[in-house]
Amino acid sequence: MTTAAQHFDAVVVGSGFGGSVSAYRLAEAGSSVCLLERGKPFPPNSFPRSPLGMKTQFWDPSEGLHGMFNMWSFDNIDAICASGLGGGSLIYANVLLRKDEDWFVREEPGHGSWRDGYEYWPVTRAELDPHYDRVERMMNVQKYPLDQAPYDKTLKTLAFRDAARKLKLDWDLVNLAVTFANAGDPPMVGEPIKEDRPNIHGRTRLTCKLTGECDLGCNHGSKNSLDYTYITAAWHAGADIRTRCEVRSFAPRPEGGYSVEYVIHDPESEGVKTDTKRLVRHTVTCDKLILSAGTMGTTYLLLKNRAAFPRLSPALGARFGGNGDLLTFARNCMKDGPAGERVPNVMDAGRAPVITSAIRIGDALDGGDATGRGFYLEDAGLPEFVGWMLQLLDAPRSAWELIPKLPKLAGNFISHKDTDIGDTVSDLIGDCAESSTFLPLLGMGRDVPEGIMSLENGGLAVDWKKNGSSKAYFERVRDVSKAMAEELGGTFLDNPIWLLSRVVTVHALGGCPMGRNEQEGVVDSEGRVFNYPGLYIADGSVMPGPVGPNPSLTIAALADRFASAMIDEHKGATVSAPPPPSEDDPAPAATPAPEAPPPSEHPASLQFTEKMRGFVSFGEDDFDKGFRAGKKSKTDLMFHLTVLMDDIERFISDEQHPGSITGHVQCDALGGRLEVSQGWFNLFVEAGERGERKLMKYRLFMEDGEGHPITLRGFKEVEDDRGFDVWSDTSTLFTHIYAGHVEPAGDDDAEIVATGILHIRPTDFAVQCATFRVHPAHRVDAIGRFGALFAGDLWEVYGPKG
Ligand SMILES: Cc1cc2nc3c(=O)[nH]c(=O)nc-3n(C[C@H](O)[C@H](O)[C@H](O)COP(=O)(O)OP(=O)(O)OC[C@H]3O[C@@H](n4cnc5c(N)ncnc54)[C@H](O)[C@@H]3O)c2cc1C
Numbered sequence: 001m002t003t004a005a006q007h008f009d010a011v012v013v014g015s016g017f018g019g020s021v022s023a024y025r026l027a028e029a030g031s032s033v034c035l036l037e038r039g040k041p042f043p044p045n046s047f048p049r050s051p052l053g054m055k056t057q058f059w060d061p062s063e064g065l066h067g068m069f070n071m072w073s074f075d076n077i078d079a080i081c082a083s084g085l086g087g088g089s090l091i092y093a094n095v096l097l098r099k100d101e102d103w104f105v106r107e108e109p110g111h112g113s114w115r116d117g118y119e120y121w122p123v124t125r126a127e128l129d130p131h132y133d134r135v136e137r138m139m140n141v142q143k144y145p146l147d148q149a150p151y152d153k154t155l156k157t158l159a160f161r162d163a164a165r166k167l168k169l170d171w172d173l174v175n176l177a178v179t180f181a182n183a184g185d186p187p188m189v190g191e192p193i194k195e196d197r198p199n200i201h202g203r204t205r206l207t208c209k210l211t212g213e214c215d216l217g218c219n220h221g222s223k224n225s226l227d228y229t230y231i232t233a234a235w236h237a238g239a240d241i242r243t244r245c246e247v248r249s250f251a252p253r254p255e256g257g258y259s260v261e262y263v264i265h266d267p268e269s270e271g272v273k274t275d276t277k278r279l280v281r282h283t284v285t286c287d288k289l290i291l292s293a294g295t296m297g298t299t300y301l302l303l304k305n306r307a308a309f310p311r312l313s314p315a316l317g318a319r320f321g322g323n324g325d326l327l328t329f330a331r332n333c334m335k336d337g338p339a340g341e342r343v344p345n346v347m348d349a350g351r352a353p354v355i356t357s358a359i360r361i362g363d364a365l366d367g368g369d370a371t372g373r374g375f376y377l378e379d380a381g382l383p384e385f386v387g388w389m390l391q392l393l394d395a396p397r398s399a400w401e402l403i404p405k406l407p408k409l410a411g412n413f414i415s416h417k418d419t420d421i422g423d424t425v426s427d428l429i430g431d432c433a434e435s436s437t438f439l440p441l442l443g444m445g446r447d448v449p450e451g452i453m454s455l456e457n458g459g460l461a462v463d464w465k466k467n468g469s470s471k472a473y474f475e476r477v478r479d480v481s482k483a484m485a486e487e488l489g490g491t492f493l494d495n496p497i498w499l500l501s502r503v504v505t506v507h508a509l510g511g512c513p514m515g516r517n518e519q520e521g522v523v524d525s526e527g528r529v530f531n532y533p534g535l536y537i538a539d540g541s542v543m544p545g546p547v548g549p550n551p552s553l554t555i556a557a558l559a560d561r562f563a564s565a566m567i568d569e570h571k572g573a574t575v576s577a578p579p580p581p582s583e584d585d586p587a588p589a590a591t592p593a594p595e596a597p598p599p600s601e602h603p604a605s606l607q608f609t610e611k612m613r614g615f616v617s618f619g620e621d622d623f624d625k626g627f628r629a630g631k632k633s634k635t636d637l638m639f640h641l642t643v644l645m646d647d648i649e650r651f652i653s654d655e656q657h658p659g660s661i662t663g664h665v666q667c668d669a670l671g672g673r674l675e676v677s678q679g680w681f682n683l684f685v686e687a688g689e690r691g692e693r694k695l696m697k698y699r700l701f702m703e704d705g706e707g708h709p710i711t712l713r714g715f716k717e718v719e720d721d722r723g724f725d726v727w728s729d730t731s732t733l734f735t736h737i738y739a740g741h742v743e744p745a746g747d748d749d750a751e752i753v754a755t756g757i758l759h760i761r762p763t764d765f766a767v768q769c770a771t772f773r774v775h776p777a778h779r780v781d782a783i784g785r786f787g788a789l790f791a792g793d794l795w796e797v798y799g800p801k802g
Pocket of ligand 1: 038082295
């Protein structure tokens, strides 16, 4: 007996900025909400610091890793995101900045295509400002208290500020979601934070201890991360918060709303290799489904589940970018000493929150003198233990400098003339120049959102080029970073990864962009997925371009805007049900004609294999357009099939000329290699009135990578309309992919997932000809009979008409 799945007004997938805000707003408005987060909770003191602990702090449950860092690596770009209750807020640097008003770009398409990197924001800064206000209040943002002791001795902030001022750059402290002080009290390092109500971890937090460890997770709870703010509030408002629950698939329900399947990553499986494909699936259902699994997570989920959503926008996967991230370093910074000598310009970059301030570089859009694309450059810090690691790198030089002092050191140890040896031990540590004069510089801004996300072999792929349209932008960031490094008296250092023609982003955006219509975007300006009422996306994936500054505040503000619209809608009307999925269509009947002739007395079977390949495009129903768009987006589809006619006599006498098909389809965008569970073939079925048009038909039932049933329906058209064109006719397969297993009678109502054209290459055709097999082997007449039918029918179509 199966029990009914638990039903909620809303299911939210992912607990980052988009998901936490959505869950809280909906729960607070009285909806029943279930928040599904794949990662685990991280209360204070649970973030590892030891090398062994760090080794397990990555996300890959199949390898037994249930940690916080989810690392992606593509051809030219690497991306880091988070897994855990609170999403990216666990590892982020707490900077919450608003997107510049003039950077809500409204370009029109250059070539009429959503792929040409143009950017159109269907919301304005004025529309977002009330939501920015609300999020800033919830996240309790404050500036670093640089004017008060002991914060006024923060050397990296002071050095960064002074260098910027010397270069006449626009510097400011940034808003941080960190608690430095209790309300009404002066800032104080390491004081217990007074909270109005228990946080979700039930633990005491401390004000910022200036350890520079924000990006590794704050063990003191000083960061106002989402678990302490929105998720705690959602929990108090009654949301059902489920951690270690990874969503795998979802689909519209016939009666409206959505069903969502997820697996549970048990704590017992931590450290144990696990076949995660075989984990038990659990189901919940909902009226509203809000996807907030982040840029990588949500786009990946939708790409994998696309067959259940055939009317998704063709823009799915488009406008990917890294928010222009570029990390560089200033190293060995020096300054003039009191007597004019050069002395280390000490940054002590591990003593402060990771980021405290930013320089804003103008944009041509600002309307001033600036040309080019604007950006922000921030004073990134580093955890103190990284300082020790830098120090170790400098060990050879320190050892060299120690040599002249060795006789004195040895003398002391042997004779014990000087029993107070503090200076001796201090000497052993060296001058610390490498670690204390090092400052990471983090640039980010308006790159060109021209990356494309897709599936490759069932995995996520990103087509992004460092030297694409954003080349001039990156050079600009590099030039200013270099000038800053020089002004700090240091040596400019590229991130080694840059020299390998790669960048690493911590701000991946796009993939499910907002747009004015379904051609331009996957969601509208209120997060509604086009064509799927009740389905929403609220996270970094909806950005139609770079935010410019750090994006989390804008992601959260947009989620707040989307939630307001959902709540208003809910008050006004109930959500209409999406059309039922076609997998509930009645079970298909086998294609052989109802009045099939009886089997022959001595049947001979014939089989051949066929390989065709081509391109399809999602959300398209025109074959030619589907083929062209698929070619551009590299959405290729190939099949390798064996066609079996088990009784050649019957095959010939049946006017449907039916055969069966086994084999597989290869399509990364549908989940990789898909085995054909049932397949039918019909040779030269009459389609025209006078025999002038015949079809070769293919129908394949399969399941996509996520287990959704799909059908490939293809036909070759042999028609006497273009002179003798038999090669082109019999080598061109017009192809639809339908949602569900669709029998021929259901074709007109089937939901089209993708459309395109496949071809057989002349070389493959030659191979195909060599694959004809007869059983029993002595019945070579079967090939002749098939050939006669083939040629005979071709004659009927192409031969002279009487
Ligand atoms: C080192 C670092 C520093 C950063 N510093 C800043 C900063 O100072 N300021 C700033 O604005 N931004 C910063 N960022 C970026 C910021 O973290 C992201 O932009 C932000 O978290 C994105 O929010 P989101 O809602 O799109 O998704 P996320 O915050 O990434 O949340 C997505 C959540 O969904 C979960 N999830 C994914 N797939 C599934 C699934 N199938 N089922 C269930 N759950 C799933 C994930 O585990 C995750 O918790 C930083 C990022 C890094 C890595």
